[in-house]
Amino acid sequence: MGRLNVTLCGLxxxxxxxxxxxxxxxxxxxxxxxxxNVLGTxxxxxxxxxxxxxxxxxxxxxxxxxxxxxxxxxxxxxxxVISEELPRLKACFHKPVMANxxxxxxxxxxxxxxxxxxxxxxxxxxVNVSCPNVHGGGMSFGTEPRAAAEVTKAVKAVAxxxxxxxxxxxxxxxxxxxxxxxxxxxxxxSLINTLLGMRIDLKTKRPVIANTxxxxxxxxxxxxxxxxxxxxxxxxxxxxxxMGGVRSAEDVIEMxxxxxxxxxxxxxxxxxxxxxRDIIAALPQVMxxxxxxTLQDIIGGAH
Amino acid sequence: MKQSRFEITENVPLxxxxxxxxxxxxxxxxxxxxxxxxxxxxxYYLRRPISVCDREGxxxxxxxxxxxxxxxxxxxxxxxxxxxxxxxxxxxxDLSESGDAPLLLGGGVGVPPLYWLGKELVxxxxxxxxxxxxxTRAEVFYEEEFRALxxxxxxxxxxxxxxxxxxxxxxxxxxxxxxxxxxxMPMLRAVWRATKPSGQYSFEERxxxxxxxxxxxxxxTAGGPKRLCREGPVLRKxxxxxxx
Numbered sequence: 001m002g003r004l005n006v007t008l009c010g011l012x013x014x015x016x017x018x019x020x021x022x023x024x025x026x027x028x029x030x031x032x033x034x035x036x037n038v039l040g041t042x043x044x045x046x047x048x049x050x051x052x053x054x055x056x057x058x059x060x061x062x063x064x065x066x067x068x069x070x071x072x073x074x075x076x077x078x079x080x081v082i083s084e085e086l087p088r089l090k091a092c093f094h095k096p097v098m099a100n101x102x103x104x105x106x107x108x109x110x111x112x113x114x115x116x117x118x119x120x121x122x123x124x125x126x127v128n129v130s131c132p133n134v135h136g137g138g139m140s141f142g143t144e145p146r147a148a149a150e151v152t153k154a155v156k157a158v159a160x161x162x163x164x165x166x167x168x169x170x171x172x173x174x175x176x177x178x179x180x181x182x183x184x185x186x187x188x189x190s191l192i193n194t195l196l197g198m199r200i201d202l203k204t205k206r207p208v209i210a211n212t213x214x215x216x217x218x219x220x221x222x223x224x225x226x227x228x229x230x231x232x233x234x235x236x237x238x239x240x241x242x243m244g245g246v247r248s249a250e251d252v253i254e255m256x257x258x259x260x261x262x263x264x265x266x267x268x269x270x271x272x273x274x275x276x277r278d279i280i281a282a283l284p285q286v287m288x289x290x291x292x293x294t295l296q297d298i299i300g301g302a303h
Numbered sequence: 304m305k306q307s308r309f310e311i312t313e314n315v316p317l318x319x320x321x322x323x324x325x326x327x328x329x330x331x332x333x334x335x336x337x338x339x340x341x342x343x344x345x346x347y348y349l350r351r352p353i354s355v356c357d358r359e360g361x362x363x364x365x366x367x368x369x370x371x372x373x374x375x376x377x378x379x380x381x382x383x384x385x386x387x388x389x390x391x392x393x394x395x396x397d398l399s400e401s402g403d404a405p406l407l408l409g410g411g412v413g414v415p416p417l418y419w420l421g422k423e424l425v426x427x428x429x430x431x432x433x434x435x436x437x438x439t440r441a442e443v444f445y446e447e448e449f450r451a452l453x454x455x456x457x458x459x460x461x462x463x464x465x466x467x468x469x470x471x472x473x474x475x476x477x478x479x480x481x482x483x484x485x486x487x488m489p490m491l492r493a494v495w496r497a498t499k500p501s502g503q504y505s506f507e508e509r510x511x512x513x514x515x516x517x518x519x520x521x522x523x524t525a526g527g528p529k530r531l532c533r534e535g536p537v538l539r540k541x542x543x544x545x546x547x
Contacts, residue, residue: 016331022517022518023512023516023517024516025515025516025518028380029514029515029516029533030516032304048439053521053523053528054518054528055508057508057519057520057521057522058508058509059509059511059518059519059520059521060349060509060510060511060517060519060520061509062347062348062373063348063351064348065348066348067348067349069511069517069519070515070517071521074518074521074528077322106462218346218348247408267348269512269516270349270511270512270516270517271343271348271349271350271512272306273304273306273389273512273516274306274512
């Protein structure tokens, strides 16, 4: 094992760095910029049963140390992802990929996961019960322990690959939801999705985002994310993937000390397209600076 | 797309709120008029997408309007300072469809990308007409610069304080082969209605990344959803779908 190697739900990763869903498309935009095989893996664009255009624009608003997005799960639908996106990805990414799935009913989740589970390229299913930008689905499954458990059970029933449930921070007690998912058979938990936020344009006196609200991400949310990763990883026995405002090798290490087995990087990819490559390159030096021999050893080190 | 550092060589006001910045660096990925670059500004999270007004060797001309705190901060930057720039973004205009007498229609800060386009079209021997629209006399810029390229130039102001009174659509020439346009949405829509020939329309939208990753700037077109930062910002007249 190298210094950066970790294991996520039984599958080895060369390093814990994973671009987060929705900030990395289906990979090939970034494959034109650098060899994306340096990544641990990446979580592809949230995929649903049917194709979705998403929300009207503006979908983006800038904030201090972050941004709000309300894309609304734009994606070509699971069949096209399998017939078009995955073959394109195969040409530039030779590791198992994390398939991010969203839905509007329990059956939706199970249907989409069942199809993606059969794809040899897919290593993990990341089940998003936390999208704040769609109505009647997404986050509504992740704010209530019973609903989150129901989705988890339905997906587990059709999946042979590890199932990671992605949680919303927009809840009173994220630990309750995480435990419900674990009890329902989840193999891992990833958190946090974006925090519900909004901006108002002083000139028009109207919300900037066409959908009024959206998901707030970026460096500003790092302490909140870190705290939740810490709480959840202490409360569950399954691995936790930490994310939220991570933008440096130092942040990755901090997340792992809080209890993350792997770390996703989201918004930072959008402002620095080379962020993940640069973080991976910086890790050994930063580990040296803090006397860290291997990353696998530091997971939950702050507990 | 490339990410590299550029040095500011000039940053001067053209009007009360419109500035011209010239930056020097690796312009290897700046291929066509109508493309844009994206600047990282210290203290601001998202990059600022700015259209390329001209490319001469290793120098890019960017003309921008101070619309918020970010662009106001940008207007205070001095020659010698450097910027982190993503270059070669967007599809840009396709010059091959211009015909003999292309018409350029620009509104406000939609005017700049048409400058490099006009320069290239003149170089190809086209008879280029430019109609530049502004709100008022004090906001007019680049009229002489377009004329110096060899374009026939008409300026229109909404309040009639300079040139023709009205919008660019009130100052259309009698005859033209093709339309290239850039400006605010209501102007693009008016141009779409008022002109017969086909054309290419450059759109503006709030962007997250500017290079196709976040789906923040997607619009509906006759050819399916398009990311304005990647499959745009230039759309062909035939593929544009208006909201209603």
